[in-house]
Amino acid sequence: MARRLSASLSPEALLGMVREALDGVRSELLQGSLPEDREHLTLVASRRLEELNRQRRVPKLRRVFNATGVVLHTNLGRAPLGPEAAARVAEAAQGYVTLEYDLRLGRRGHRDEPLKPLLRQLLGAEDALVVNNNAAAVLLAVTALAAGREVLVSRGELVEIGGGFRIPDVLASCGARLVEVGTTNRTRAEDYARAVTPNTTTLLKVHRSNFALVGFTREPTLQELAAVARDHKLTLVEDLGSGALVDTSRFGLPREPTARESLAAGVDLVTISGDKLLGGPQAGIVAGRAAVVERLRVHPLLRALRPGRLVLAALEATLQAYADGREAERVPAVAALALSAEAVKARAEALLARLAALLPEATLELVPTEARTGAGSLPLGALRSWAVAVGGRAPDALEAALRAVDEPVLARRWRDRVLLDARTLEDQALASVARAVSEAWRLAGAPRSAASAPPPDRDHDSEDA
Ligand SMILES: *Cc1c(COP(=O)(O)O)cnc(C)c1O
Numbered sequence: 001m002a003r004r005l006s007a008s009l010s011p012e013a014l015l016g017m018v019r020e021a022l023d024g025v026r027s028e029l030l031q032g033s034l035p036e037d038r039e040h041l042t043l044v045a046s047r048r049l050e051e052l053n054r055q056r057r058v059p060k061l062r063r064v065f066n067a068t069g070v071v072l073h074t075n076l077g078r079a080p081l082g083p084e085a086a087a088r089v090a091e092a093a094q095g096y097v098t099l100e101y102d103l104r105l106g107r108r109g110h111r112d113e114p115l116k117p118l119l120r121q122l123l124g125a126e127d128a129l130v131v132n133n134n135a136a137a138v139l140l141a142v143t144a145l146a147a148g149r150e151v152l153v154s155r156g157e158l159v160e161i162g163g164g165f166r167i168p169d170v171l172a173s174c175g176a177r178l179v180e181v182g183t184t185n186r187t188r189a190e191d192y193a194r195a196v197t198p199n200t201t202t203l204l205k206v207h208r209s210n211f212a213l214v215g216f217t218r219e220p221t222l223q224e225l226a227a228v229a230r231d232h233k234l235t236l237v238e239d240l241g242s243g244a245l246v247d248t249s250r251f252g253l254p255r256e257p258t259a260r261e262s263l264a265a266g267v268d269l270v271t272i273s274g275d276k277l278l279g280g281p282q283a284g285i286v287a288g289r290a291a292v293v294e295r296l297r298v299h300p301l302l303r304a305l306r307p308g309r310l311v312l313a314a315l316e317a318t319l320q321a322y323a324d325g326r327e328a329e330r331v332p333a334v335a336a337l338a339l340s341a342e343a344v345k346a347r348a349e350a351l352l353a354r355l356a357a358l359l360p361e362a363t364l365e366l367v368p369t370e371a372r373t374g375a376g377s378l379p380l381g382a383l384r385s386w387a388v389a390v391g392g393r394a395p396d397a398l399e400a401a402l403r404a405v406d407e408p409v410l411a412r413r414w415r416d417r418v419l420l421d422a423r424t425l426e427d428q429a430l431a432s433v434a435r436a437v438s439e440a441w442r443l444a445g446a447p448r449s450a451a452s453a454p455p456p457d458r459d460h461d462s463e464d465a
Contacts (some may be wrong), residue, residue, distance in 0.1 A: 001049050001296045002014065005017070005053055007148040018049065020052060021045050021046075021049040023047065025041060025044055028044075062400075062408065064076060064408045064410055065407065065408070065410065065412060065433050065436065067411045067412070067419075067421055067433065068412050068421060068424060069370075069372065069385055069411050069412060069423055070215065070372050070374035071336045071337055071371065071373055071423065072276055072277070072333055072373060072374040073375075073382075074162070074375050076306040078276065078282065078375050079275045079278075079279040079331075079332065080332045081281065082317075082331055082335075084085065084321070085321075085330075086314075086316045087306075087360060089310050089314050089346055091313070092309045092313035093309075093310055097309050098114065112130060112310070114316065114399070115130060115312060115316055117321065118287065118316065119319065122245055122260075122319060122441045123260055123285075123287045125259070125270075125288055125293075126290040127290040127293035127294065128286060128287035128288075129285075129293055129296060129297055129302075130285055130286075130302075130315065131283070131284040131286065131306060132282070132283065132284060132307055133273060133275075133283060133307040134239070134243075134285075135170075138334075140296050140299065140302060141237050141269055141286060141296060142170065142171060142174040142204070142237075143174040143175070143201050144290070144295050144296045144301070145201055145235050145269075146171075146176040147175040147176055148175055149177065149199055149202070150179050150197060150200040151171055151200075151203075151204050152179050152192050152196070152202070152203045152204065152234075154181055155180050155182050155183050155184050155187065156182065156185060156186075156208075156217075156219065157204075159206055159210070159211070161185035166313065168244075174223055176202075179195050179200070185215065185216055185217045185218075186217060187218065188219040188220060189220035189224040189225060192220070192225065192325040193232070200234060201234060203225060203228065203234045203236045203237070204237050204239065205238040206239045206241075207239060207240045207242065209240075209276075209378075209379075210376030221265070222238070222262060223265050225267075226267065230266075235269065236267050236268045237270075240259055240262060240270050241271075241376075241377070242276045242277045242378070243273045243275075243276045243278035244256040244278070245258060245259075245278055246258075246322075246334070251337045253373065254380055254384065256277060256377070256402075257454075259285075262350050263287065269286060269288035269293065270287055270288055270409050271286050272287075273285075274318075274374075276375045277331035277333070277334075277337075278293070278318065279327070279331035280385065281320070283307055283311050283315050284305075284355070289334075302418075304412070337383065344371075344384075344422050344423045345366070347386075347422040348388055348422035349366060350427070350430055351388050351425065351430050351434060355390070359437075359441055361392065362390060362391065363389075363391035364389070364390060365388070365391070366386060366387075366388060367387055367388075368385070368387075369385045369386060369412075369414075369419060369425040370383065370385060371384075373426050383423060385422065386421075387412070387420055387421040387422060388419070388420045388422070389417040390418045390441070391417050392422065392442055393418075393444040393445055394444065395417060397444040399411060399413065399439075401439075401441070401444040402437065402440040404440070404443065405436050405440050406439075406455065408436070409431055409433060409436050409440065
């Protein structure tokens, strides 16, 4: 066995694996769980080696089926790319590309140039640039516009986005001084105006994308804020986060503000995510007035935050789908949000039929559910959805087995049943999902499996933005 593996492994890697396999056999031997028979032990060690080798070859960043009903699941990579965008990424990955080359002029270009016309058209902006994510966009904007100066933020918007991204900490790390205005629930335009000093440069508005403020509340309109900014020669920046390019009420969700509306209302600079409601790759987009965007473009920090060609290729293809008016077909996240409850039900029925054929002994039932947008967007929005509830196995064991099969399926729990929400499973995936679930169902029924299952991971229900 070791001799066969030596053909495909470096001597160091092979030695490490042989040691690990022998250590395992030794500790089992000490526990008395193996017979002291030389031939048998050799066989056990060889099997272990084979298993270690198999595990080594499984990619650690793995494809999974998302049956959680959370469309933009941050822990699962947020927005999946459609076939056109994926093909563009593969093409850009395999060859040379005009990343910073202007074919018309035959000389060096800028990596923002190719996407600029699309971004300007879709966002209604004079100029735009792309960075690694929206957090980077905020970092760049605040650093370029307000390092060593004061930034006004409403106390109702000093938020944590998730993963430790807190607005006060971000401002501090950029060397900007935060000046809090108003109160948690009520802030007026005059509160901003009164806080302005000769050292103030920026008025930052942060969209409450992952929570809602209800009751006795008040906030100025964007037009009022723009007027304050104009009167005091400040730059009005809005961190919009969610990146909706279309009206989300079309999908029966609450309405998310769009970058286009903000810019039209007088905001100087907006920042959005590429992989939230926009449905593209992880990216941050900064758009707005040309003079302001240019200040970010010439800042040295941009070099550390700029995206690579794979991201730009995916983003261009995604934006092109919007420009063609085909986002509901070509952008999978938008397609998942746009799907009617009836269509989701039909998909859940198809999954149930496949499962029933493979698992006649399981208890299967169609149940109505509420799917979510995810990625900390639209906290009050729920989408009517349908799931297949799988019973007949201990739910913890079944969930663990679903994570252990070759093509893992991440599901949701509802009481003592495991739910497979159909909104986030594509039609083409149903056959593979059904196979994976039936494999897991058998695995979960095998003796020892419940005992050896690790504790269920609830974290993917509480993913942050
Ligand atoms: C999501 C979000 C961010 C962070 O965006 P990433 O693209 O995840 O870096 C920042 N601000 C707001 C308001 C957000 O909603």
